[in-house]
Amino acid sequence: MARIEVKSEITGTVWKVISKPGDRVESGDTLAIVESMKMEIPVITEDGGTVKEILVKEKDPVAEGQVVAVLEE
Numbered sequence: 141m142a143r144i145e146v147k148s149e150i151t152g153t154v155w156k157v158i159s160k161p162g163d164r165v166e167s168g169d170t171l172a173i174v175e176s177m178k179m180e181i182p183v184i185t186e187d188g189g190t191v192k193e194i195l196v197k198e199k200d201p202v203a204e205g206q207v208v209a210v211l212e213e
Contacts, residue, residue, distance in 0.1 A: 144187045144211040148202045152176030157198055159209065163191045171209045174202055189213045 155175040159165060170182040171191070189211035196208045 142189075142213040143192075144185070144189055144213065145207045146171055146183060146185050146209040146211060148174055148183055148204060148206050148208050150174055150176045150181050151204045152181065152202060154196045154198050154200045154202055154208075155180055157194055157196065159191045159194065161191050161193060165189060165191060165211065172196065183208050185209075185211060187211065187213070 152174040154172055156173045159171045165185055166188040167186055169185055171185055172183040174181050192212045193210040
């Protein structure tokens with residue numbers, strides 16, 4: 141199985157985690173929402189798969205490029 145890392149595109153704070161381990165997701169699905177400068181930016185997967193791990197929780201700080209979730213194809 142291929143390991144797919146889903147990264148945050150911005151620096152901010154995790155506002156909401158949408159997906160949980162075991163969820164099946166498709167390309168374009170939102171896994172989490174990051175708040176930055178009073179804007180809510182979705183963390184979207186480009187690949188479909190099964191969520192293996194969510195590496196952040198709500199209110200965690202995240203950096204641009206940080207892996208927030210791991211999927212398996």
